[in-house]
Amino acid sequence: MRRRVLLAGLLAAPAARAQAKPVRVVNAYGAGGTADVVCRLLFGRLSERTGQTYVVENRPGAAGSIAASLVARAPPDGSTLLYDATAHSVNPALFGPKLPYDTRRDFLPVYLSLVTPNTILGSHHFAPATVRDLIAAARAAPGTIDAGTTGIGSAQHITLALFNEMAGVQINHVVYRDSPAARNDLVTGRIQLQFSNTPGTVPHLRAGTARVIAHSGREPVPVLPGVEAIAATLPGFETYEWNGVFLPAGTPETINRSLNAALNEAAADPPVAETLAALGAIARPNTPEEFAAFLEEQFALHARVVRDAKIRVD
Structure with missing residues (x-):
C-alpha cells in the first residue's frame, strides 16, 4: 500500500509541476510607469490568491508593438499574456499595414484593468488657469503655445x-x-503646457509644481478635487488612457473567462482597489465582451483623430 501511495505521488508530481509553470505577462511598457505599477499590482495579487506564478516581463518600445508582436506569436494556451495600453488602439491608425500583426485578429481582449482621464497641466509662468482662458489665449496668438507629451500618437x-x-x-x-x-x-x-494622465498629475497637485487646468473625463475625478472637465467648455470632449490584458487569438474561451473572473476578483480586493483609486483609475468590473466594445470605441476615435490631425510617425 505504501509503495502504491509513493508511486502515485511520484507520478502526480510532474503534472503538479506542469500546472505550476509560471505564466509570462509581457508588459508593453517600461518599469516604473503607470502600466507597470498597475500590471504588477494586479498580477501580484492574482499570484497570492491563486498560487499560480505570474512573471511580468517589460518589453517596451515601438509604441507597444514589440511586446504585442511577441504575444501574437505565442502559443494560444494561456501561458503568455499581453499587458498593453492606449497605444494598442492607436497603432492600427498610426502604422497601418506596417504593424507586424493584426490588432483585432491576433488578440483576445480579456480584462480592462484601468481607465483614467488625461489632463492639461499649466506652468505657473503661464497665465491661463481655465479651459476658457486657455482657448482665448491660443486664439489670440496662434502657434505660440507649446505643449509637451511623451510620444507621437500617445x-x-x-x-x-x-x-x-x-x-x-x-x-x-x-x-x-x-x-x-x-x-x-x-x-x-x-x-507652457503638458498633457499628462491622472496618475502623473496627482504629484503636481500635491506639490503645487504646476497648475492643473482640466481633465478629459466625463465625471469628477476624486483625486483631482475642483479640477474642471474639458467637456464643461467643449461639450462631448472625452479621452482616456487605458490598460488591459490580452491573450493570443485561438486561446480557449474557458481560459479567457477564468482569467477575466480572477482579475475582477483581484481588482476588487480592498488594498488593490484603494491603490487604483489613489491613482485616479476608473476601475470597474467588466467582461471580455465589455472590454471588446470599449476597444471598438477607442479604435474609432483614435482612427478619426489620427486621420483628421494628420498625425504621422517619421
Missing part, C-alpha cells in the same frame, strides 16, 4: 490633437523622451 497627443480640433486652436506639440523631461521644462516655463 493618449496625451490624441488629447491635444482633439483639443486643437474642437477648440479651433493651434497649440504646438513638443515630444519628450519621458515624462520627467517634460515636467522639468513645464516647471521652468520652457513649455
Whole structure:
C-alpha cells in the first residue's frame, strides 16, 4: 500500500509541476510607469490568491508593438499574456499595414484593468488657469503655445490633437523622451503646457509644481478635487488612457473567462482597489465582451483623430 501511495505521488508530481509553470505577462511598457505599477499590482495579487506564478516581463518600445508582436506569436494556451495600453488602439491608425500583426485578429481582449482621464497641466509662468482662458489665449496668438507629451500618437497627443480640433486652436506639440523631461521644462516655463494622465498629475497637485487646468473625463475625478472637465467648455470632449490584458487569438474561451473572473476578483480586493483609486483609475468590473466594445470605441476615435490631425510617425 505504501509503495502504491509513493508511486502515485511520484507520478502526480510532474503534472503538479506542469500546472505550476509560471505564466509570462509581457508588459508593453517600461518599469516604473503607470502600466507597470498597475500590471504588477494586479498580477501580484492574482499570484497570492491563486498560487499560480505570474512573471511580468517589460518589453517596451515601438509604441507597444514589440511586446504585442511577441504575444501574437505565442502559443494560444494561456501561458503568455499581453499587458498593453492606449497605444494598442492607436497603432492600427498610426502604422497601418506596417504593424507586424493584426490588432483585432491576433488578440483576445480579456480584462480592462484601468481607465483614467488625461489632463492639461499649466506652468505657473503661464497665465491661463481655465479651459476658457486657455482657448482665448491660443486664439489670440496662434502657434505660440507649446505643449509637451511623451510620444507621437500617445493618449496625451490624441488629447491635444482633439483639443486643437474642437477648440479651433493651434497649440504646438513638443515630444519628450519621458515624462520627467517634460515636467522639468513645464516647471521652468520652457513649455507652457503638458498633457499628462491622472496618475502623473496627482504629484503636481500635491506639490503645487504646476497648475492643473482640466481633465478629459466625463465625471469628477476624486483625486483631482475642483479640477474642471474639458467637456464643461467643449461639450462631448472625452479621452482616456487605458490598460488591459490580452491573450493570443485561438486561446480557449474557458481560459479567457477564468482569467477575466480572477482579475475582477483581484481588482476588487480592498488594498488593490484603494491603490487604483489613489491613482485616479476608473476601475470597474467588466467582461471580455465589455472590454471588446470599449476597444471598438477607442479604435474609432483614435482612427478619426489620427486621420483628421494628420498625425504621422517619421
